[in-house]
Amino acid sequence: MALAQVSSNKCSGGYQKVFEHDSTELKCKMKVAVYLPPKAENEKCPVFYWLSGLTCTEQNFITKAGSQQAASEHGIIIVAPDTSPRGCNIEGEDESWDFGTGAGFYVDATQEPWKTNYCMYSYVTEELPRLINANFPADPENMSISGHSMGGHGALICALKNPGKYKAVSAFAPICNPIQCAWGQKAFSGYLGKDKKTWEAYDATVLAASYSGPQLDILIDQGRDDQFLSASQLLPGNLIAACSENKIPVVFRLQPGYDHSYFFIYSFITDHIKHHAKFLNA
Amino acid sequence: MDLYEVYTGSRLDVITEEVLSGDEEHGEEHQEEVKEEEVNRDLPTKEAFVVVSERTETRELSSTSQRFSTDTNDSLRFEAYVPSSDEEGTPSPDSSVDGHEDVFEEHKESEALFGVTAQQKLNKVNNIRTKLEEKVVEMENFAGHLEEIFLTVEENFGRQEQHLEQHCNDVLQTLSHRYDERAAALGEEKKRKLESLYTQLLGCGRTLDASKDLIETAQELYRTEDKRLFLQAVMPTMKRIEEFAKEKPDLTLVTPLEFDMPLADLSDVKTMMDSINIVPAPSAPVINPQVSNSATRTSLRVCWSLFSDDSVEYYELYYRPVLEDTPAADSTKGPDVFNVKVKETHCSVGELLPNVQYEFWVTATNTTGISPASEKAVYVTVPSPPVIRQRECSSCPEAALIRWESGNTNPVDSYTVELSETGTDGQSGVNESIVAVPTCESLIQLQSGRQYLIYVRAVNIGGPSDRSEAFTVSTTGTIFHLLQDTAHPCLSISEDGFSMFYGDEELPLSAMTFDDNTFARCVAVLGDLIPVRGRHYWEVELEEDTEYRIGVAYEDTQRNSYLGGTNTSWCMRHVLTPSRHKYEFLHSGWSPDIRITVNPVRIGLSLNYERGILSFFNVDLEQHLHTFYCSFLHYVHPCFALDNPGALTVRTGVEAPQYVHLV
Numbered sequence: 001m002a003l004a005q006v007s008s009n010k011c012s013g014g015y016q017k018v019f020e021h022d023s024t025e026l027k028c029k030m031k032v033a034v035y036l037p038p039k040a041e042n043e044k045c046p047v048f049y050w051l052s053g054l055t056c057t058e059q060n061f062i063t064k065a066g067s068q069q070a071a072s073e074h075g076i077i078i079v080a081p082d083t084s085p086r087g088c089n090i091e092g093e094d095e096s097w098d099f100g101t102g103a104g105f106y107v108d109a110t111q112e113p114w115k116t117n118y119c120m121y122s123y124v125t126e127e128l129p130r131l132i133n134a135n136f137p138a139d140p141e142n143m144s145i146s147g148h149s150m151g152g153h154g155a156l157i158c159a160l161k162n163p164g165k166y167k168a169v170s171a172f173a174p175i176c177n178p179i180q181c182a183w184g185q186k187a188f189s190g191y192l193g194k195d196k197k198t199w200e201a202y203d204a205t206v207l208a209a210s211y212s213g214p215q216l217d218i219l220i221d222q223g224r225d226d227q228f229l230s231a232s233q234l235l236p237g238n239l240i241a242a243c244s245e246n247k248i249p250v251v252f253r254l255q256p257g258y259d260h261s262y263f264f265i266y267s268f269i270t271d272h273i274k275h276h277a278k279f280l281n282a
Numbered sequence: 283m284d285l286y287e288v289y290t291g292s293r294l295d296v297i298t299e300e301v302l303s304g305d306e307e308h309g310e311e312h313q314e315e316v317k318e319e320e321v322n323r324d325l326p327t328k329e330a331f332v333v334v335s336e337r338t339e340t341r342e343l344s345s346t347s348q349r350f351s352t353d354t355n356d357s358l359r360f361e362a363y364v365p366s367s368d369e370e371g372t373p374s375p376d377s378s379v380d381g382h383e384d385v386f387e388e389h390k391e392s393e394a395l396f397g398v399t400a401q402q403k404l405n406k407v408n409n410i411r412t413k414l415e416e417k418v419v420e421m422e423n424f425a426g427h428l429e430e431i432f433l434t435v436e437e438n439f440g441r442q443e444q445h446l447e448q449h450c451n452d453v454l455q456t457l458s459h460r461y462d463e464r465a466a467a468l469g470e471e472k473k474r475k476l477e478s479l480y481t482q483l484l485g486c487g488r489t490l491d492a493s494k495d496l497i498e499t500a501q502e503l504y505r506t507e508d509k510r511l512f513l514q515a516v517m518p519t520m521k522r523i524e525e526f527a528k529e530k531p532d533l534t535l536v537t538p539l540e541f542d543m544p545l546a547d548l549s550d551v552k553t554m555m556d557s558i559n560i561v562p563a564p565s566a567p568v569i570n571p572q573v574s575n576s577a578t579r580t581s582l583r584v585c586w587s588l589f590s591d592d593s594v595e596y597y598e599l600y601y602r603p604v605l606e607d608t609p610a611a612d613s614t615k616g617p618d619v620f621n622v623k624v625k626e627t628h629c630s631v632g633e634l635l636p637n638v639q640y641e642f643w644v645t646a647t648n649t650t651g652i653s654p655a656s657e658k659a660v661y662v663t664v665p666s667p668p669v670i671r672q673r674e675c676s677s678c679p680e681a682a683l684i685r686w687e688s689g690n691t692n693p694v695d696s697y698t699v700e701l702s703e704t705g706t707d708g709q710s711g712v713n714e715s716i717v718a719v720p721t722c723e724s725l726i727q728l729q730s731g732r733q734y735l736i737y738v739r740a741v742n743i744g745g746p747s748d749r750s751e752a753f754t755v756s757t758t759g760t761i762f763h764l765l766q767d768t769a770h771p772c773l774s775i776s777e778d779g780f781s782m783f784y785g786d787e788e789l790p791l792s793a794m795t796f797d798d799n800t801f802a803r804c805v806a807v808l809g810d811l812i813p814v815r816g817r818h819y820w821e822v823e824l825e826e827d828t829e830y831r832i833g834v835a836y837e838d839t840q841r842n843s844y845l846g847g848t849n850t851s852w853c854m855r856h857v858l859t860p861s862r863h864k865y866e867f868l869h870s871g872w873s874p875d876i877r878i879t880v881n882p883v884r885i886g887l888s889l890n891y892e893r894g895i896l897s898f899f900n901v902d903l904e905q906h907l908h909t910f911y912c913s914f915l916h917y918v919h920p921c922f923a924l925d926n927p928g929a930l931t932v933r934t935g936v937e938a939p940q941y942v943h944l945v
Contacts, residue, residue, distance in 0.1 A: 217905050224875065236877075243879035244862070249903045254875035275906065278944045 003135050006031065012072035013038040016062055021131065025123040026085040027116060032128065033058040034136065035068050039075035046142035046167070046280035047132060048273065050080040051124065051151030051158075054183070055102045058082045061148075064262035070270045074277035079132055081124060083150070085117040098183055099190055105178070106154030107202045109191035118191055121202070125158055125165070144168035144276040148265055149228070150175055150183070156204035156218070156239075163213020168279035170219040170272045172265050173226055176239035177205040183233050205235070208242040218243070218250040219275045221268045223258030438593065453554050460551075468541065475537045482536050489529075496526055563651035564592035567627070567644050569659040577744030579636040582661045585628040586644050592653075594646040598622070599629050604639040604660060637665035637690040637742060665690045665740035665747040668697060668722070673779060675753060676812040678760040679730035683812045684753060685723040686738050694740040699724045700749065701736045717741075725813070730757045759935040760818040762809045762920065767799050768841075769807040773924065781931040782807060784924035804844045806923035808835065809932065813917045815891035819938035820920060821901055826881045828928035831855045831868070834889060834896055834918035845923050847871045852910045853921060854885065854898045867898070867908040876908060887920070888942040897945045909945050 006018040014037040023030040039045055048071065050061050061067070061080045071078050084104030090113050093100035104120035133140045145166045147155035152174025159169035178184020179199045188199040200206040220236065228234055236252060243250045258264040496519075503519055506512045569586040576583045584601075588594055602619045622629055634640060639662050646653040666689045674685040688694060697719040716724055718741075728734060733756045737749040755761075763779050771794035774783045784805050796802050811818060811834075822832050831845045833853025839845070846853040846868025855866040855873070863881050866873035882900035885907075889896050897909040922930055 215903065217903060219906075240877050240879055247880050249900065249905045250877070250879035251905065251907060252877035252879075254877070256875065274944060278904075278906070278941055282941075 003131070011035070012068040014040065014068070014072050016068060018058060018062075023085075023123060023127060025119045025127045026088075028085045028088050030085070030123070031058050031082050032131075033062045033078075033080040034132070035062065035071055035078040035080075036136065037072045037075050037077065040077060040137045044137045044139040045075050045077045046144070047077045047079055047129075047136075047138045048276050048280070049124065049128070049143060049145045049155075049158075049166075050078060051106060051145065051147030051154040052080065052083050053147070053149030053151050054083070055097050056083050056148075056151075057102070060262065061265075064266065065269050066266045067269045067273060070273035070277075074273060074281060076273065076277060076280060077132070077136060077138055079128065081128055084120060088117040090114065090117065099187055103150065103187060105150055105184075105187040105191060105202070106157065107188070107191050110198065111191060111193050114191050120154070121158070124154065125162060142167055142280050144170075144280055146170045146172075146272055146276065147174070148172040148262075149234075149260065152176075152220075153178055153184075153204060157202050157207060159216060159218075160204060160207035160211050161201070163211070167282075168276045169216060170275055171221075172268070172272070173222050173229065173234055173260055174204065174220060174236070174239075175234055177203060177235040179203045179206070180235055180238065181233045182231075205238045205242045208239060208248055209246055211246060211248060216248055217275075217279070218248065219272060220250060220252045221264075221272070222252065222254050223260060223264045224254050224256045225258060226260040226264075228260050441593070449554070453551060456551055456554060460548075471541055478536045485532075492526065496523055562592075564594050564646040564648055564653040565589050566654040567594075567597065567646050567656045569642060569644055569656040571659060572661045572743055574743060575745040577662065577664045579664050579666060579747065580634050581630055581632040582634060582640060582642075582663055582744070583628060583630045584642050584644075584659075584661060586656060587627055588646055592646065593648055594653075595648045596623055596625050597627070597629075597644050597646050598652075599624060599631070599642060599644045600655070601631060601640050601642045603635065604641050634663045636663050636747075637692050637694060637740070638663055639692075662742050662744045664744045665692075665694045665742055667748045667750045668738045668740050670736075670738060670750050670753045672753065673763050674810070675755075676760075676762045676810055677728075677755045677757065678812050678814050678816055678818055679728075679757045680816045681725055681727050681812060681814045682734070682736065682755045682757070683723065683725050684736055684738065686750065688722060688740060689747075689750070690740060694747075695742045696720055697722070697724070698739045698741055698746055699726060699736065700739065701726060701728075701734050703729075704733045704735055704754075728755065728757045732757050756935065758937045760812070760820055761935040762811045762820070764922075764932070765808045765810050765919070767797075768801060770801040770805040771795060772805050773801075773807055775807065780934070781929060782922060782924065783929045784927045786927045798841070800841060801923075802842045804831070804923045805925070806831070806845055806921055808837070808839075809920035809922070809934075811889075811917070811919050815917075817891075817938065817943075818889040819936060819942060820887055821933040821936050822885045822887070822922065823931040823933060824883060824885075825928060826863075826883055827858055828930060829856055829858055829925040830928070830930055831921070831923040831925065832885060832887065832930075833868075833898075833921055834887075834914075835921040836916050837919055839921070845921050846873075851921060852896050852912060852918075853923075854908065855925075856881075857925070865907070867910065869910060869912070874908070878907060880905070882907065886936075886939070886942060888938060888945070889918070895945060897942060899939075899942060901939075904939065904941050906941075906945060 003019045003021050006020050008015055008017045010016075014035060016033070016035050018031055018033050020029055020031050022028075037045060050065075050067070052058070052061050058080050062078075067078055070076075083102050084100070086101055090100070097103065104118055106120045106124060107118070108121045109115040109118035129140070129143065132138050143166055145155040145158050146169065147153070149172070152171030153176070155169055155171050156174055156176070159166045175181060175184060178188060179196060184199075184203070188196075188202065192198045192202070220239075222229060222234070222236055226234070229236075240250060240252055242248075253268075255264070255268070258267065499519055500523065503512060503515055506515070565588075567586045567588050569584070572582075573585070584599060586597070599622045600619050601622075620631075622631065631640075639660050641658050641660055643658045644656045668686040668689040670684060670686045676683045684699060686697070696717070699716040699719055700713060701715075702713045716726065724738075726736070733754065735752045735754055737752055739746040739749055741747070764775055764782070766775055766779075769775060769782070772784055774785065775781070776783070801807065809820075822830075824830055831853045833845065833851060835845060835851035835853075839850040840848055845851045846855055846866070847870075849870040852869045853867075855868050857864040857866065863878070865876060865878045867876060878900075880900065880903060882902070882905075884901040886899035886901045887896065888899070891914055894913040895909050895911055898907040899905060900907055920932070922932065924930060
């Protein structure tokens, strides 16, 4: 569990750092970005976990989303892990951009050859919080989760599968119903096998329909000009219908003119951090 | 103490003499009077009051005072305190001493009992002391009155003396003037008579001379020897003598012997002498302008003064209300004139109407006659208390806007708003007043999270009215009422003013009355939000299926367009489509595309002028729904509309939950 600091830059009064560690879940070296607000120098702070989308590393969010200012103001630690194990020398891991490296989909793989390393769900929900709580002034009772695209899917399933674990959840253009879209079907069949029943355990829409637990307040932003929305990869309508049915509070904002990029995330990240702060600092 | 010395001097002696002379016939009473007089003489010294504790002396004092109160001032009718043995708790100083002895007796028997009894006795003694102190104060007041009387008597005597002296001088002057006139007239006459007598004397002498001459000529002639010469001269001489004899000398006196003495007319002197004892009729008194705070709602204290030379027996005060709607030409038919007779130079007039102008004038009367009327002075009674319009008052955590009705038909000068903070323990805190409020409303800055009682008084020159009924303000949340005059005719508003209903029955257009302020298209109503650029929060409760628009709008938002359809309103709209509940956040007819999975039934609206934000929350979930960012150029009002039959309830005065400030 040794953490090695890769970089440290002062940012918005606090520090944006990157660490490297040997992951027991993923059996490889993993990089993780941690933003420590000024408040963390003196007291324990809540932790906001950010899950990035396809092809991303820990760098995209910390360099493009502009989250540090709001995190500094609200006294929130932001933890942004990488999106998949890397350098595991698995055959075919670098063949396509939407499967393998950079596309862990936040599931625990059950199929060979992926099941040894591709346990991103356990990494994100178990190993990473343990690591953070042990090494930083983090309040273990106060964590929340958010993400973009594949990371939005990851954030939603983490929250829905672990009632009470996350105080707040939000998502940018999440893949809401992966079992119904091309990306999800490709990834799930690769990691989880042909049995579609096993896929449902990682599908936000399916999970939402049967969720029961402490009240969630989900904020979802979606660009209207997102090419993946029109390509039916994201399917937010299905999730909204399930949440409406199961009375899970969601505010879904379709933002006209915005696409799937980090420019879109940058535009609304402050709203999301405020949304999380409301529950984390309550 | 100078004054006292004056009294013990000559002035009192004068009074004594009067009393003595007045009572001479009553032999025995005379002696008593002298005694009383002596008491009287001691009275003005301080010791007299300290000593006065015995009943007999007090009685004497009171009777003496009666004699000196010249019935000119009611307040001088001093009722001396006569300790009454019937009255419990007011024993004479002697009995209290007895009481102490009793206490000592009891002390021997029981020390505990002593404590209690001693305390009681002590209380009694204290009571008595308080009463005695009161008496001393009364006595001192009485002495003050006596001083006044002495001064007045002295002044009056001085004045009368002066008057008498002047009058006598006048008479003497008149008489001597008459004497001079008469003496001069007599001298004239004498001179004239002597002159005419002397002239006559001269005439006589001349006649005598002429006669003598003639006689001598005749005698000479007679002695003439020469007959011829005699004959020559006799004839002319005879002629001369005959002629002379013809002239009859006037031997009557040219002047009458009697002096022409007209009868002296002394009637005017007589009237002057008579009038020495008559006081002149007083001149018109001078009425004073109204003194502030001298009036009540139904009474006025009017003061005037007289010229110092006048002596006056009584005044007659006339008054009548000044009615502004009575035409001036018709003033003869004006309101009835009331009339009061008083001896003082002031009078409190009662049974008047509140906040009404009264015209006063006064005449003075003495034995000689009645003075001309004084100038007319206008006095005003104090107004009635204003009535706070509870439904038109609004408040927020920083301020309250209080509106009221004058409560008076005539205009008043200004209003005073008083506020007191009521603590949680029911204690009333610091009082503040805002004075000289010209209109019937006032915006008052307050501290948040407190409770205040607010009162209003109406003020005119006569003084402030009583307090209005209290208005309670809690500065926990924002409180407003609906502006019923903006409500669409189809919208009915509940008794308490916070619920609105849009009925199922369609009203025919003809049955609807619209005016410029009424929403004509949107079945809407505005709320009367306090004009304070702070933070405001209120909630709306409704059914899940109700179709509504709620938000804010400028006061002058177009009444014939839908709320949210223009750039003068911002609102959340709920539309029930066949497939789903649709929520819009409308401004200028545009809404962001927002999906909400749980339909709110209790919506919180948070308005923050400073940050220019209007946020909507699902209160039950503490869920943020949407925020408008807009710089409000003017004050906005909450707006509520029902797009389909249904109901909606507004909750005001709710403390804004903490999460609304996190937006």
